[in-house]
Amino acid sequence: MSQTLAVARPGLRLGLRPESTASLSQSEFDAVIARWLNHRVVPELRSLRKFRKRLQAIDEAERQVGGLDLVARNCVVISLRESLAGKRLETSDLVQAFALIRLAMEQSLGLRLHDEQLYAGWCLLTGNCIEMQTGEGKTVTAVLPAIVMALAGVPVHVITANEYLVQRDCRELNAVYQWFGLRSGIVLAEQDESERRSAYACDIVYCTHQQVVFDYLRDSRAMEKHRRGITEKIRNLLDVEPYTPLLRGLCFAIVDEIDSVLIDDARTPLILAEISSSEDLSMADAAIALAMARGLEEGLHYTLRHELRQAHLSKTGLQVIRERTQQLSGTWQFERYRHERISQALTALYLYRPDVDYLVQGGRVELIDQSTGRPTPQRRLQHGLHRILEVKERCNVGDESNPVSSLSFQRFFTRYHRLCGMSGTVWEARQELHRVYGPRVVSVPTAQKSLRKIIPTRVAVSRKTQLELVARQIEQLRSAGRSVLIGTRTVQLSDQTSQYLSHIGIEHTVLNARQDTEEASVISQAGRKAQVTVATNMAGRGTDIKPDPEVIEAGGLHVINLEMNDSRRIDRQLHGRSARQGDPGSCQDFLSLDDELIVKELNPLLYSLLSILVKASGSGSSLLITALIRSAQSKVERRHHEQRLAVSKGQTRLQRALAIGGGSE
Numbered sequence: 001m002s003q004t005l006a007v008a009r010p011g012l013r014l015g016l017r018p019e020s021t022a023s024l025s026q027s028e029f030d031a032v033i034a035r036w037l038n039h040r041v042v043p044e045l046r047s048l049r050k051f052r053k054r055l056q057a058i059d060e061a062e063r064q065v066g067g068l069d070l071v072a073r074n075c076v077v078i079s080l081r082e083s084l085a086g087k088r089l090e091t092s093d094l095v096q097a098f099a100l101i102r103l104a105m106e107q108s109l110g111l112r113l114h115d116e117q118l119y120a121g122w123c124l125l126t127g128n129c130i131e132m133q134t135g136e137g138k139t140v141t142a143v144l145p146a147i148v149m150a151l152a153g154v155p156v157h158v159i160t161a162n163e164y165l166v167q168r169d170c171r172e173l174n175a176v177y178q179w180f181g182l183r184s185g186i187v188l189a190e191q192d193e194s195e196r197r198s199a200y201a202c203d204i205v206y207c208t209h210q211q212v213v214f215d216y217l218r219d220s221r222a223m224e225k226h227r228r229g230i231t232e233k234i235r236n237l238l239d240v241e242p243y244t245p246l247l248r249g250l251c252f253a254i255v256d257e258i259d260s261v262l263i264d265d266a267r268t269p270l271i272l273a274e275i276s277s278s279e280d281l282s283m284a285d286a287a288i289a290l291a292m293a294r295g296l297e298e299g300l301h302y303t304l305r306h307e308l309r310q311a312h313l314s315k316t317g318l319q320v321i322r323e324r325t326q327q328l329s330g331t332w333q334f335e336r337y338r339h340e341r342i343s344q345a346l347t348a349l350y351l352y353r354p355d356v357d358y359l360v361q362g363g364r365v366e367l368i369d370q371s372t373g374r375p376t377p378q379r380r381l382q383h384g385l386h387r388i389l390e391v392k393e394r395c396n397v398g399d400e401s402n403p404v405s406s407l408s409f410q411r412f413f414t415r416y417h418r419l420c421g422m423s424g425t426v427w428e429a430r431q432e433l434h435r436v437y438g439p440r441v442v443s444v445p446t447a448q449k450s451l452r453k454i455i456p457t458r459v460a461v462s463r464k465t466q467l468e469l470v471a472r473q474i475e476q477l478r479s480a481g482r483s484v485l486i487g488t489r490t491v492q493l494s495d496q497t498s499q500y501l502s503h504i505g506i507e508h509t510v511l512n513a514r515q516d517t518e519e520a521s522v523i524s525q526a527g528r529k530a531q532v533t534v535a536t537n538m539a540g541r542g543t544d545i546k547p548d549p550e551v552i553e554a555g556g557l558h559v560i561n562l563e564m565n566d567s568r569r570i571d572r573q574l575h576g577r578s579a580r581q582g583d584p585g586s587c588q589d590f591l592s593l594d595d596e597l598i599v600k601e602l603n604p605l606l607y608s609l610l611s612i613l614v615k616a617s618g619s620g621s622s623l624l625i626t627a628l629i630r631s632a633q634s635k636v637e638r639r640h641h642e643q644r645l646a647v648s649k650g651q652t653r654l655q656r657a658l659a660i661g662g663g664s665e
Contacts, residue, residue, distance in 0.1 A: 004088035005126060008251045008417035009154045013087075017219075019250040019415045045126065048445055051119045054095065058118060061099035076100070077151075077180055084152035094125070097148045104179040105140065109172075117141045120444045124420040125149075129258055129439040133446050134424040134573070135544070135580025139169050142254045143176055145420065150182050150203040155248040158206045160256035161541055162372055163188055164519055169256075170206040177204060187211050189378050196246050209261045210270060210378075212247070213412050217272040217405045219245040250416045257541045258421025259429045259569055262409055262437060264371040267643040269408040271382065285341065286384070286391040288332075292324060293345035302346055306600055307639060311346035313339060341384070348388040355492040358389065359513045363396040365389045368491065368513050371570060373536030375513040410436050410648040424576050425569040432641065436648060451556075452579030455588035456621040459614045459629065466592040467500045469619060470560060473590075474506060478530040481554035483547055485526060486534045487574040488512075489563040497534050497562065508532035511539055527551060537565070540573040547583060556585035564589070564597045564629065566636045591629060601632035 010016050045051060065076055077100065083093045098121065102113045113121075117137055120130045121144025132138050146156045160166055170186045177184045185199035187207035196215060199205050222243045255261050296302055301317030304310075313321070321338050331337040352358060359366045359375050365386065366375040380386040380398065390397050413419055420439055430441035460466035470486070477484050488494040491512045498510045511522040511533060519538060526533040527547035533539065547557050557578045565571050571589065579585030591598070593611055602610060610628045617625065 004090055005094070006088050007149070007152050007154055008249075009152065010248050010251070014249070017245055017247065017249045018417065020417050021415070045119075045123050045128065045442060048116065048119050051122070054122065055115050055118060057095045058098045058102070061096050062103055065096075065099060066103060081151050084148070089148070089152060094122075094148060097151065098122070098144060100180075101144055101147050101176075104176050105143065108175040108179050109140075111140060113137075113140065113144075114447045116444055116447045118144070120422070120442075121145055123442045123444070124254060124422065127418050127420050127439055129421045129423075129426060129430075129433060129441045130444050131426045131441055132422060132424060132444045133450065134576030135583075136424075136444070136446055137581075138256065138422045138424070140173070142256065142422065143173055145252075145254060146204050147177070147180055147182065149252045150177075151180065154251045155200070156204045156251075157212060157253045158204060158256065159209050159212060159253055159261065160206065161208065161260045162374055163208055164516075165256065166206045166208060168520075187215070193246070197244070200246050200248060209255070209265065209409065213270045213407060213409070214272060215246045216250070216412065217270070217407055219247055221272065221405050252418045253413070253416045253420070255413075255419070255421035257423050258433070259423045259426040260371055260541055262413060262421070263429045263432065263644070264567065264570070264640075265369075266409040267640055267647060269406045269647055270412075272405040273380070273382070283387070283391055283397055285331075286345075286388045288328070289341040289345035289388060290349065290392055292321060293342055293349055295324075296320065296342075296346070298350075302343075304346070304350055306351065307636075309347065309351045311343045311351065313343060313346075317342075341388075344383065344385045344388055348385060348392050352389060353492075354393065355495065356490045359491060360393050360395060361514060364398070365393055365395050366513070370489075370566065371537060372541065373489075373491075373513060373538040374516060408647050408650075410644070413437055425572045428569055432644075436644075448582030450579060451582065451584045452575070453584075453586040454575070455586060457589040457591065457626045457629070458619060458621045459610070459625055460590070460592045460619040461611075461614055463496070463592045463594045465619060466562065466590065466594075467497060470497075470562065470590055471501065471504055471506060473560070474501075474532055477558050478506075478532065481529050481550060483527050483529065483531045483545075483551050483557050484533070485539060485545065485557060485559045485574075485577055486532070487539060487559060487561045487563070488534070488536055489565050491536060493563055494534050494536050501532065501534070506532060508534055511535040513538070527557060529554075537570065537574070539577060540570065543577060544580070545577050547585075552583050556583050558585065559587040561587070561589045562591070564591055564595055564633055566597070566633070566640065568630070568633055568637070595629075597636065598629055598632050601635045602628065606631070 008014055008018050010018055065073065068076065080093060080096055080100070083090070084097070098118060102118070106112045117140065120132055120141045123130050124142065125145040125148055132141065142158060146158060149156050158169070160169065166186050166188065170184050174184050182204060183202040184204045184206065185202035187196055187199045187205060189211060191199070200215075223245065296317055298304065300314070301320055302311055302313050305312065318339065321342055322335070325332045325338055354360055357368060359368055364377065366377045367379045367381070368374070369376050381389065387397060414437060419437060426433065426441055427443060434440055460469055474484050486497060488497060491514065494510060494512045498508065501508050509522050509525065509532070511519060512535065515522065516538065522533060522535075523539070523543055523545060525531055526539070526545045529548055529550050545557060551557065559575055559578045561571055561574050575587040578587050593614055598610070599607070606628060610625065613622060613625050
């Protein structure tokens with residue numbers, strides 16, 4: 001049965017900066033019902049078997065265009081562009097487009113898209129989310145919907161988790177886009193406004209989720225200033241050109257690693273800030289706050305909530321601070337100010353840890369993205385907390401900034417007229433993804449049977465024992481001619497592991513937030529014979545480690561995860577670096593009772609039980625041991641889900657209040 005697909009593009013009908021506003025005026029219940037009605041998976045996309053007829057049509061169309069010369073082929077592309085320029089895309093045109101794209105991929109990159117990728121591409125084009133196993137070619141699959149929509153005149157945003165992938169993917173796929181006469185661009189944090197505007201003017205733009213949200217907020221703020229009465233009148237009198245937005249609307253987005261972008265990173269809204277003209281918190285005040293905080297006693301003067309990263313002063317603590325600040329002048333005489341600054345100092349001292357939560361390099365404090373392991377030099381903690389960290393670490397003090405606008409990922413991504421995405425680990429998040437954003441999740445079968453061997457989880461009695469046992473395992477794997485990837489959650493443990501391996505004479509390379517500029521070089525060597533690589537989550541999502549032929553012959557890459565992550569999906573991403581595209585490989589979680597997540601999340605009774613079981617098994621494994629550590633991880637996942645829900649509800653309430661008051665974000 002022939003079906004058509006509605007499209008949204010800049011123009012007279014939707015304006016020069018189109019975006020979906022339906023969710024802004026709906027109640028939460030109405031929004032859920034609308035998403036359910038608008039994101040049903042059509043019958044032919046419910047399985048690859050039901051999609052076979054469409055695949056046959058694509059094969060036939062490819063045979064027809066495959067023998068054409070260059071001139072005739074260009075005529076077909078021009079004709080296709082004209083056909084795709086209507087309000088709705090006809091199925092026959094989509095079939096021809098997919099056939100041309102497969103031909104272009106083969107001619108320009110030497111890659112032939114297999115049936116599973118065509119099926120996945122069609123699912124993306126129709127607004128679904130796909131789960132494709134790691135190594136199955138998600139990056140090239142995204143080319144299918146990107147080119148179709150770009151040929152239809154729709155601005156396409158390909159959004160991914162980090163700038164390494166932004167640059168890599170755009171560079172590797174540019175030849176395919178040029179085959180169709182399309183322009184592709186990239187948006188990076190270091191670019192100025194003119195470079196960003198040029199990138200967004202391209203048919204297809206690659207960017208991170210943070211950059212596109214910040215640019216959207218910059219556009220909104222700039223246009224709001226121009227819309228204000230007196231500004232508008234003066235601009236008209238002086239004949240000044242109106243502000244030209246960076247973005248050409250929110251028409252179509254393909255989100256790579258969608259569970260990382262829309263789930264893991266969605267617990268806090270993104271805040272656009274401007275440099276403050278006043279010194280809200282001086283270095284002297286920060287030093288005083290730190291000195292006073294160091295003189296307080298936990299349990300008596302304050303309590304710490306590690307899971308919320310908050311410090312709470314007791315009545316005794318407040319009284320002590322009041323007495324110790326009597327001789328100080330200025331804002332220290334205001335109780336609210338004292339309370340806030342001392343609480344922030346306690347947070348900086350005991351809840352933000354170097355090489356875990358932030359990195360000190362180049363005289364600066366750089367926050368670490370916990371889901372990717374990468375430094376984020378553009379981010380600053382608000383309300384003076386970042387400055388307190390800088391004084392704590394004796395670093396250069398940066399400019400203080402004031403928040404001027406904020407937006408949650410939940411609010412932003414529902415403004416796209418069509419949203420789709422892909423990941424190798426999205427199935428567990430399918431319900432939240434559909435409920436909040438709309439897309440359904442379709443599981444795509446693998447083109448080749450996975451040969452990954454998953455070894456049962458082991459837990460060592462201590463970190464020292466863990467590293468000793470892992471080192472023995474590494475020696476055995478190296479002797480067998482295999483390569484080894486050791487994954488950690490924190491820079492701290494990656495450094496500790498590296499020091500131990502160096503001490504016992506095992507050569508290796510390290511990839512963490514300190515070596516982010518060497519990422520491509522380290523990854524290119526990680527698949528060599530007897531190569532050992534110690535890495536944080538930087539070696540997880542999107543990283544393609546290619547084992548040498550002799551390594552594949554010996555059994556492939558072996559992945560060892562030393563530290564449990566906040567989500568099981570992140571652990572699975574690390575495992576997915578092995579046994580890609582039908583190659584052999586293996587993976588194992590080899591944890592320790594000292595693991596921070598286990599210590600903090602298991603109650604004392606369950607932790608004691610786990611300790612007894614681990615010691616009885618001799619750092620072995622059992623179903624009960626695995627169940628206990630997974631329960632700790634599940635506890636964190638539930639808490640993060642509640643935090644995302646709170647952010648979403650908070651933004652909804654704010655939006656309604658602004659709508660009543662006539663304001664904007």
